Amino acid sequence: MDSVHDLGGVEGFGPIPIEADEPVFHAAWEGRVLGCRFLMGFWRLWNIDANRHSLEQLPPAEYLAMSYYEKWAAGVVNLSAEKGLITPEELQAGHPGTDAEPRTPPVDAAGVRAFLPQGRPAAREIDAAPGFAVGDKVRAARNMHAGHTRLPRYLRGRVGTIISHHGAHVFPDISYKMEGEVAQHLYTVNFSGREVWGDDAEPGHSISAELWESYLAPAR
Template identity: 55%
Template sequence: MNGVHDMGGMQGFGPVQPEANEPVFHAPWEGRVLALRRAAGAWRKWNIDFGRHTIETLPPADYLRMSYYEKWFASTIKLIVGAGLVTKEEVETGRPAAGSKRETPPLTPDKVMPILKAGGPTLRETNAKPRFADGAPVRARDINPAGHTRLPRYVRGRMGTIECHHGAHVFPDTNSKFEGEKPQYLYTVRFEARELWGEGANPRDTVHLDLWEEYLDPA
């Protein structure tokens, strides 16, 4: 979707200012939000791409105002209510509804570290051959999907060059809609800065993006 979250290449937001010695969490509640998200995700009511899309659908003003973990917290509430794990009233009161069924959480303390270490690999086996060879010229498709996509607006319709592929990976556009993983090749594509931003860009600058095969056409 063409939402406020797709900020790549946009201007007017000021410089990026890295924080020296930045802590993992700026406040204890941020760590609790991370734990809540992991614990809720263990019910397997959604996947990572649907979760990302839920963040993208936050109201634009809220998205720009919120910090990283505030976005996580707000989207987690949307996820658990939407999945029927809790009701809106239970979230607001902090108490379970009378007569609600007591469930055993699937994520217990002994499972936390193994799950964190395992991560969420998206590499899949495929019998298909890569459509593009290293060094091949390609053009990013000019598409405007209504749902989740990992193809940023600022490269759509622009020409680039295949650097390499990383095997077949879960396709987020379909996975986010529960339409299947549809694994396909994931390529690193190099774009010249002047191709993206015109003659005023530094001719020595390039941008490298990892893009799925379905995002690309031969150039």
């Protein structure tokens, strides 16, 4: 989806907002929002790709105006409402509706502490052989779809070289729909700055990104 989250190469932004001795959280509420968003994922009604997509669907002006944890707050509320875990009426009232069935949280403090060192690996075994090998030249797709994708706009149509193969990983362009999972071979593709930005590119830099097999076509 071509929205404002796809920021690579967008011009007009000012200096990087560097902050010396930055705290982990700038206010207590940020940690509470992190916790809510993280823990709501344990209902397994959305995955990391759907989570990312929920932020991509924020209106562009709001996306740019919101701080990181404000986006997280909006994302968890929107996903929870979309999946029926909360209702608009409850959001406006600030409390559960009278007909709400009491539930038990899917994870407690010990459970989430035990989960963190495990994580959720994205690598999968698939039967299909990889279509590309390290050293191959590939062109990234020009056309994209309206849903969630991880092919950045600034790399579309550009030619790069495969520098590593990671086996197969869950394919986000399908995974975010929560209608079943497929995996595709995943590669790191290296693009020269000049290939991506043209003659005005800064000298001597390259950009590498992880791209799934169906994003790529052979190139010369």
